[in-house]
Amino acid sequence: MDSNDMNHIDLAIAIKTSQIQREDLKNITSKHVKDTLMGTVWKMNKPKTVSKAIDDILKISVNEIVAYLSTQAIIQGGMMDENDIDAILTKHSV
Numbered sequence: 001m002d003s004n005d006m007n008h009i010d011l012a013i014a015i016k017t018s019q020i021q022r023e024d025l026k027n028i029t030s031k032h033v034k035d036t037l038m039g040t041v042w043k044m045n046k047p048k049t050v051s052k053a054i055d056d057i058l059k060i061s062v063n064e065i066v067a068y069l070s071t072q073a074i075i076q077g078g079m080m081d082e083n084d085i086d087a088i089l090t091k092h093s094v
Helices: 003-023 030-041 050-061 060-077 080-094
Strands: none
Touching: 003 030, 003 050, 003 080, 030 050, 030 060
């Protein structure tokens, strides 16, 4: 895929992100959507065409995004030591 194709994919991700923000989760970002696509839908099967990529983007659900982000948070939390966790808790309790 060339840079023009990537622009179309980025635009579709931005549109999907905007839709999710309006309908469900205001704090979702384009990075969350893209990370979910790369980590689940496209992990083993990258789309071969722009139209397939855009179709995948428009089909992804809020539940899929939340499930993926939750799993990533659990994995990252499991790799933290006690000092890292204390720093996060202190930061958010102020």
